[in-house]
Amino acid sequence: MAEASVMEKIVSLCKRRGFVYPASEIYGGIRGFWDYGPLGVLLKNNIRDSWWRDMVECPPIGPDGHPLDMVGLDSSIIQHPKTWEASGHLATFADPMRKCSKCGHFVRADHLWDMLATSSKWFDDLLQEFTPISGHIDTERLMRWAKTKGRKLAPNLALVRNPEVTLSWLATRVNGQPDVPVEMMEFTRHIATEQLNATGLQDPCPLCGAELGPSEPFKLMMESYAGLTQTPDNKVYLRPETAQGIFLQYKNIVDTTRVKVPFGVAQIGKSFRNEVTPRNFIFRSREFEQMEMEWFCHPDEARTWYEFWKTERMRWWKSLGVKEENLKLRDHAPDELSHYSKMTVDIEYKYPFTAPDFGELEGIAHRGEFDLTQHQKHSGQKLDYFDQELQLKLKEQGASPEEIKAKSRYVPNVIEPASGLTRAVLVLLCEGYTADPNRPSGEYMRFDPKMAPIKAGIFPLVNKDGMPEVAEKLYMDLRTKFMCEYDPKQSIGKRYARMDEIGTPYCITVDGETLKDQSVTIRERDTLQQQRVSLDKVDTYMTDRILK
Ligand code: GAP
Numbered sequence: 001m002a003e004a005s006v007m008e009k010i011v012s013l014c015k016r017r018g019f020v021y022p023a024s025e026i027y028g029g030i031r032g033f034w035d036y037g038p039l040g041v042l043l044k045n046n047i048r049d050s051w052w053r054d055m056v057e058c059p060p061i062g063p064d065g066h067p068l069d070m071v072g073l074d075s076s077i078i079q080h081p082k083t084w085e086a087s088g089h090l091a092t093f094a095d096p097m098r099k100c101s102k103c104g105h106f107v108r109a110d111h112l113w114d115m116l117a118t119s120s121k122w123f124d125d126l127l128q129e130f131t132p133i134s135g136h137i138d139t140e141r142l143m144r145w146a147k148t149k150g151r152k153l154a155p156n157l158a159l160v161r162n163p164e165v166t167l168s169w170l171a172t173r174v175n176g177q178p179d180v181p182v183e184m185m186e187f188t189r190h191i192a193t194e195q196l197n198a199t200g201l202q203d204p205c206p207l208c209g210a211e212l213g214p215s216e217p218f219k220l221m222m223e224s225y226a227g228l229t230q231t232p233d234n235k236v237y238l239r240p241e242t243a244q245g246i247f248l249q250y251k252n253i254v255d256t257t258r259v260k261v262p263f264g265v266a267q268i269g270k271s272f273r274n275e276v277t278p279r280n281f282i283f284r285s286r287e288f289e290q291m292e293m294e295w296f297c298h299p300d301e302a303r304t305w306y307e308f309w310k311t312e313r314m315r316w317w318k319s320l321g322v323k324e325e326n327l328k329l330r331d332h333a334p335d336e337l338s339h340y341s342k343m344t345v346d347i348e349y350k351y352p353f354t355a356p357d358f359g360e361l362e363g364i365a366h367r368g369e370f371d372l373t374q375h376q377k378h379s380g381q382k383l384d385y386f387d388q389e390l391q392l393k394l395k396e397q398g399a400s401p402e403e404i405k406a407k408s409r410y411v412p413n414v415i416e417p418a419s420g421l422t423r424a425v426l427v428l429l430c431e432g433y434t435a436d437p438n439r440p441s442g443e444y445m446r447f448d449p450k451m452a453p454i455k456a457g458i459f460p461l462v463n464k465d466g467m468p469e470v471a472e473k474l475y476m477d478l479r480t481k482f483m484c485e486y487d488p489k490q491s492i493g494k495r496y497a498r499m500d501e502i503g504t505p506y507c508i509t510v511d512g513e514t515l516k517d518q519s520v521t522i523r524e525r526d527t528l529q530q531q532r533v534s535l536d537k538v539d540t541y542m543t544d545r546i547l548k
Pocket of ligand 1: 282283288360363416420
């Protein structure tokens with residue numbers, strides 16, 4: 001049997017140990033939905049709490065040496081439907097989809113080549129036969145493949161249905177022109193095309209090989225109804241991003257709190273997208289959690305804040321124990337920008353399924369004044385900001401009354417660091433997963449101690465001779481400060497192995513010596529080193545390492 005990929009091993013460990021389960025599993029599961037098990041919810045809450053503490057309770061220090069002005073919000077998942085008209089989601093939040101003309105399978109148009117490369121059985125098999133990199137194609141081999149394996153794997157591929165015609169088109173394009181290397185994409189489109197003169201080159205379905213239909217928009221917002229009748233006027237949407245709730249409450253926050261531009265509003269919560277191809281475990285799901293912060297600033301300062309948040313957010317991810325070499329910043333190309341964005345940079349992570357490439361973890365977008373202006377227009381409410389400090393400054397500088405009036409009222413610009421909480425769980429799982437054939441578990445989770453779901457396992461070496469009483473007392477003392485587990489059962493090796501797999505950084509064992517000298521053994525997960533620590537110093541030992 002082929003060795004499982006790293007991702008398969010992570011998914012299996014997550015299920016086996018209670019991090020993440022498929023939702024509704026007893027009914028066969030439901031695509032794109034996941035449940036966070038007893039350990040998964042602890043890990044997720046640790047990330048959530050870190051973000052909240054570092055954004056809202058103890059926000060970063062700004063360029064002026066003072067803590068940033070930041071408040072929190074918890075807005076409704078369902079908002080007035082006009083919200084999504086104003087935000088542009090109703091009109092533009094859609095994925096381009098293509099439908100297979102034969103099997104009806106849908107493929108996201110912009111993911112087609114990625115899908116072919118990563119999850120198409122027939123494409124993978126064909127490429128193992130040969131790689132069409134030269135100017136010469138081995139048509140005999142292709143014909144053999146079409147008549148044997150191709151029939152089973154890609155029955156609707158033009159090359160399989162009508163190999164003679166398809167190969168003759170390919171031969172005229174390629175053979176005899178040895179200096180023109182045929183690219184993978186062109187080769188693939190050739191073997192998917194039967195009637196080149198009538199249709200032009202076609203793209204194949206990753207499942208059955210048939211031609212794909214044209215690209216059509218597929219709406220991503222999930223719908224429901226609020227009210228007695230399920231009629232169009234009662235139609236509502238589950239939010240596809242937490243951000244809009246913040247824009248809707250921006251005015252109330254300015255009016256009821258002491259924030260002054262520049263300031264931020266942070267929110268953590270569920271979002272929903274009817275993703276066409278939910279995949280890669282919890283990377284892209286249909287229900288997920290986001291951690292978003294909208295930073296309202298003067299338009300002239302937006303670029304400076306954009307740079308500030310780029311640096312700050314990279315620093316934060318590293319503080320969770322994510323290695324620098326697994327993170328990178330990637331600027332969006334102009335044609336990739338969301339409808340609201342002036343510029344966006346993604347913080348990307350090297351996931352096992354993207355490596356050696358990287359995939360999105362967080363987006364930092366310069367949303368300009370798009371959202372406030374749109375909501376102003378659609379709601380008829382004024383959402384500009386009167387900047388009293390700027391007014392005073394302009395007065396001191398001797399500006400004219402007209403200039404003061406014009407400049408001290410403006411619609412703030414917004415810089416938005418938006419990350420996925422559930423995606424962050426995936427990052428910490430991938431980052432922590434470490435194969436180690438030299439330990440009984442064969443693998444362990446190298447979580448940063450701050451993030452680990454369980455901070456310490458507390459064991460009596462044997463479940464008798466006065467050891468359980470001491471171990472239980474230690475557990476009762478530590479549990480009020482750290483998430484600990486008391487486990488008196490099984491061999492000590494098995495208990496260590498389980499704690500390694502769930503990423504517990506410290507295992508504390510009460511043994512025969514403890515009863516004599518009041519010391520315990522603390523085993524450190526990553527180094528496997530054990531040291532004797534006096535019972536009354538265990539709390540300090542843990543505090544120094546976890547709450548540092
Ligand atoms: N308010 C801006 C916004 O929502 P986004 O790039 O669409 O921007 C922000 O989403 C983050 O939310 C992403 O970087 C990702 O971490 C997370 N995210 C988006 N769609 C997701 C999905 N289907 N499943 C899991 N996480 C998702």
